Amino acid sequence: MRKRRGFLALTTVGVVMCTTAFMPSVSLAVGRDGGGKEDSYAERHDLTVDDVRLINALNERALDLGQPGKPPRGLPPGAVESLRPSASADGRVTPPAEPLDRMPDAYRAHGGRATTDVSNYIRKWQQAYSHRDGKARQMTEAQREQLSYGCVGITWVNSGPYPTNKLAFASFDENKYNSGLRNDSPRPGETRAEFEGRIAKGSFDETKGFNRARDVASIMNKALANSHDVGAYVNNLKAELAKSNDSLLHEDGRSTFYSALSSTPSFKDRDGGNYDPSRMKAVVYSKHFWSGQDPRSSSDKRKYGDPGAFRPDQGTGLVDMSGDRNVSRSPANPGESYVNFDYGWFGDQTESDPKKTVWTHANHYHSPDGDMGPMRVYESTFPNWSAGYADFDRGAYVITFIPKSWNTAPAKVKQGWP
Secondary structure (H helix, E strand, O other), X not given: OOOOOOOOOOOOOOOOOOOOOOOOOOOOOOOOOOOOOOOOHHHHOOOOHHHHHHHHHHHHHHHHHOOOOOOOOOOOOOOOOOOOOOOOOOOXXXXXXXXXXXXXXXXXEEXXXXXXXXXXXXXXXXXXXXXXXXXOOOOOHHHHHHHOOOHHHHHHHHHOOOOOOOOEEOOEOHXXXXXXHHHOOOOOOOOHHHHHHHHHHHOEOHHHHHHHHHHHHHHHHHHHOOOOOHHHHHHHHHHHHHHOOOHHHHOOOOOHHHHOOOOOHHHHOOOOOOOOHHHXXXXXXXXXXXXXXXXXXXXXXXXXXXOOOOOOOOOOOEEOOOOOOOOOXXXXXXXXXXXXXXXXXXXXXXXXXXXXXXXXXXXXXXXXXXXXXXXXXXXXXXXHHHOOOOOOOEEEEEEEEEEOXXXXXXXXXXXXXX
């Protein structure tokens, strides 16, 4: 990424960027115990006012993509599946097409992360992820347009629809949180709000949240296997949940848990599920974001986090994401600025050890001719992905559905290639 022209002054605007190639190792990051000091994206990469203005404009359009039936701002109805192929007002550019028969180069690997450019990722995607019914396919112009959005673009092009995060899971240790409030105390210069936010952040366990989402996806896939209509799927799902006395069994029939399959666009598509659950599979992706998003809450909660926001249900692990507006953390001091989210694609890898799983994400949208620079794609091991930034205090692990005929979620992902 190019060197910026100076730090951004105090701002409260949201930023639709994703974490950088120079992500701190787990030893440098704060971890989930709340100790130490985390780096933010802005601390590592200077952001100008113009940068934030352009990124924010993209953010506003991208938010509309998650709302069914509502085209992005500035585009006519029906244009969502065929977005603009040329440079947009913010400098975002659709990557060029890559020959289907061209093999990808090896990624540049360092520690828990392998890095490549977006064109090389397209070549890898075409060879390893593009298959439909066993045949490799060239990434379409519409898919390359989706990809150009950065980290969310990686998840978008692999999951089909723009991610709406409705079926999210996390793990929060209430005992650890309450014990921390009782037995710990604010650090020198730390406000009460900052203290409570730090203790809440340290009470989330990303590994347990990920494992919960993957376990639920496994249960869903068993229920999907021999179900040829939604009613059969729901009955099979309840039967599978009953075997392990899972708390999700008691979710209301109108819960997003039971309605998630029916609300998935590719389930209804003739070339996808065609309303047949047995043609679908449950897969996983992740989103990191900030908790203090309620405009009615105090400014301290927007700066230091809202301890009560986006906590999972203690029985099911489900997180109510309806309050997620993609709002970034508000700066507490001059010179601070924070990105608003980071997406990571997992799919349905079968690696049993979470530490060895690989997450695909990116740094920011593709702007090769602008100050932002070209998009970089990363394959990170789970410890690297989950290490965190000061920008985020929540990590949700989300289940979505894709047709089984899609190979956008290989069982085994080898970091770097080959």
